[in-house]
Structure formats: C-alpha cells, structure tokens
C-alpha cells in the first residue's frame with residue numbers, strides 16, 4: 474500500500490469517527506437516522522429526537538447534564554439501550570425519592586433487593602444502568618426536572 478493511500482484512509486477514518494461523535498452528541502442531525510427506532514418515528518420522522526432544534530425543553534438548565542450522562546443509553550422517546558424517559562417522572566409520581574436513588578445508584582438498589590428495582594432490571598434483560606454517585610443531589614434533581622419539562626412541553630406541542 475502506498476504511503477499516500479494509507480494517509481488518505483487514515484484521514485477518512487478520522488472524519489467518519491468525528492462525524493458519528495458529533496451526531497451522537499446531538500450537535501447535528503444526521504440525514505438519515507441511525508439511532509431512530511420505530512417508536513420515535515411518528516413524532517420526529519425518525520430523526521434524533523433530542524437535537525436542540527427538536528428538543529422542546531432545549532433551554533432547560535438540566536439538559537446539558539442529561540445529555541452528557543444519559544443519552545448514551547436513553548432517548549426521551551423511543552427505546553435505545555434503556556427505556557424511553559418521556560413520562561418517566563409521572564410513572565414514579567409520589568416516588569420521587571425512589572427515582573432519585575435509582576438514578577444515583579440503581580445497582581445498589583438491585584443488590585439490596587428493592588422489588589421495583591429488581592423487576593425493572595429483569596424487564597430489561599439484566600442490562601445494568603451506569604451509577605451516578607459522582608453527581609450531586611442538585612444535579613440529579615436538575616436532570617429529573619429536565620425530563621419533566623421535556624414531557625410537559627412535548628405534550629403541549631402534540632408530540
């Protein structure tokens with residue numbers, strides 16, 4: 474292989490990696506969505522649902538942390554690795570502390586045998602959610618508040 478060919482392939486490879494990293498971060502919308510799934514199709518025609526333009530709560534202060542911590546596995550609408558998070562705060566209405574602890578350290582709850590945590594873990598084929606013991610209580614409340622705002626706004630906008 475000639476040296477210039479090697480150089481061109483390496484450059485092309487880096488461009489592709491860079492492209493997917495910015496798509497994954499929601500900084501741009503890909504022309505066709507590789508992350509879309511059938512559940513998200515109606516509302517966003519299959520494009521990434523939380524890019525700033527499509528995010529009904531894009532000015533919420535909890536959004537940045539949600540994006541860096543949660544979007545590797547979750548979308549608000551549609552399943553990724555974990556379940557969709559739109560409406561999840563309502564699902565745990567009256568159980569905000571449970572939700573808070575789950576986000577902080579779901580593994581500990583599963584290990585301690587919390588029935589709701591164990592059931593959820595089994596439902597998702599024993600895929601583990603990352604722990605977020607590095608986040609402060611305010612950080613987690615901010616993320617919960619973002620998910621709530623997203624859900625409220627999205628419903629108002631008829632998503």
Ligand code: HEC
Pocket residue numbers: 539542543544545546547554555556557558561564572575576579593594595597598599600601602603605616
């Ligand atoms: C490494 C992947 C991963 C990351 C990162 C992750 N989650 Fe999860 N999450 C999961 C999986 C998988 C489940 C399903 C339950 C299980 O298997 O433990 C889940 C379940 C949940 C649930 C329960 C959903 C329901 O329908 O009851 C909530 C709420 C949740 N995650 C919030 C978050 C938040 C908020 C963040 C970011 C701070 C986050 N997750 C980051 C993988 C992840």
